Amino acid sequence: MAVRELRLWPDPVLSQVCDPVDPADPELGALIGDLFDTLYAAGGRGLAAPQIAVLHRVFVVDVTWKEGARDPRVFINPVLEKAHGEAATMxxxxxxxxxxPMPVTRPQTLRLTWDAQDGTRMSGTFDGILARCIQHELDHLNGTVIFDHQSPEDRAALEARYAA
Structure with missing residues (x-):
C-alpha cells in the first residue's frame, strides 16, 4: 500500500461524478489500502477515491482513530437511501x-446502502459525526466539495481566502 498525492481544489477531478466499481475488481484492495494509508498520513477522518484522482465510487472513513482505537470502514458504490433528523450546522x-474550515448544514442521521469488499450489499443507519463524515465523502463521489454548500457570497469570500 502507499500514500498517494492528495488532489487539491480547484483540481477538476474534484468536480467530477465517479463511476461505480466492481467489488470483485482485483485492484480494488490496493486502492482501499492506499486510501487508508493516505487518510492516516494526512490526519483526516475520511477520504474518497477522487481525492487521489481515482474516479471510482469508493470512500473510507475512520472517525475514532485520533482519540482511540481505529475503526476503519469501507464504502463501495454507496447510495444514500434517506437523510433525516434535525439538520445541524458544523x-x-x-x-x-x-x-x-467552513460551516456545512447536514441532516444528523442517514440510511445508506453500499457494497462490502466481498460484494455483499450492505445497509445501515448512521448518526452523529460518522453520518456527517459519510455525507462529506459521498459528496466527493458526486463531484461536490464543501464550497458548494456555501451561499454565493460566502463561497466567494472563502475561495478568495483559500487562493491567498
Missing part, C-alpha cells in the same frame, strides 16, 4: 481544501 474541513 464547521467541516477537507483534506482537498486544507486549512479552511
Amino acid at each position: 464547521d467541516e474541513q477537507c483534506l482537498s481544501i486544507p486549512d479552511l
Whole structure:
C-alpha cells in the first residue's frame, strides 16, 4: 500500500461524478489500502477515491482513530437511501481544501446502502459525526466539495481566502 498525492481544489477531478466499481475488481484492495494509508498520513477522518484522482465510487472513513482505537470502514458504490433528523450546522474541513474550515448544514442521521469488499450489499443507519463524515465523502463521489454548500457570497469570500 502507499500514500498517494492528495488532489487539491480547484483540481477538476474534484468536480467530477465517479463511476461505480466492481467489488470483485482485483485492484480494488490496493486502492482501499492506499486510501487508508493516505487518510492516516494526512490526519483526516475520511477520504474518497477522487481525492487521489481515482474516479471510482469508493470512500473510507475512520472517525475514532485520533482519540482511540481505529475503526476503519469501507464504502463501495454507496447510495444514500434517506437523510433525516434535525439538520445541524458544523464547521467541516477537507483534506482537498486544507486549512479552511467552513460551516456545512447536514441532516444528523442517514440510511445508506453500499457494497462490502466481498460484494455483499450492505445497509445501515448512521448518526452523529460518522453520518456527517459519510455525507462529506459521498459528496466527493458526486463531484461536490464543501464550497458548494456555501451561499454565493460566502463561497466567494472563502475561495478568495483559500487562493491567498
